Amino acid sequence: MKNRIVRGIAGTFILISLLLAIYVNMNWLWFTAFVGANLLQSSLTKWCLMDTILEKLGVKN
Numbered sequence: 480m481k482n483r484i485v486r487g488i489a490g491t492f493i494l495i496s497l498l499l500a501i502y503v504n505m506n507w508l509w510f511t512a513f514v515g516a517n518l519l520q521s522s523l524t525k526w527c528l529m530d531t532i533l534e535k536l537g538v539k540n
Contacts (some may be wrong), residue, residue: 480538480539480540481530481533481534481538481539481540482540484533484538485527485529485530485533488529489514489517489518489529492510492511492514493511493514493515496508496510496511496514497511
C-alpha cells in the first residue's frame with residue numbers, strides 16, 4: 480500500500496508542476512526535475528523520504 484501511495488504522490492506532483500509550468504511560470508519545471516531526481520535516487524539507494532514520512536504517519540505496507 481505504501482508503494483502505491485508514494486507513486487501516486489510522485490505522479491501527482493509531476494502533473495501539477497507541469498500544469499503550473501504551462502500556465503504560470505516555466506520555472507516550475509525545476510520542481511518536476513527535483514521529483515524525477517528523487518525517484519532516481521530512491522531507486523539506487525532504496526531510501527525515499529516520502530516512504531519515511533508515510534511510515535511515521537502510520538501507513539503500513
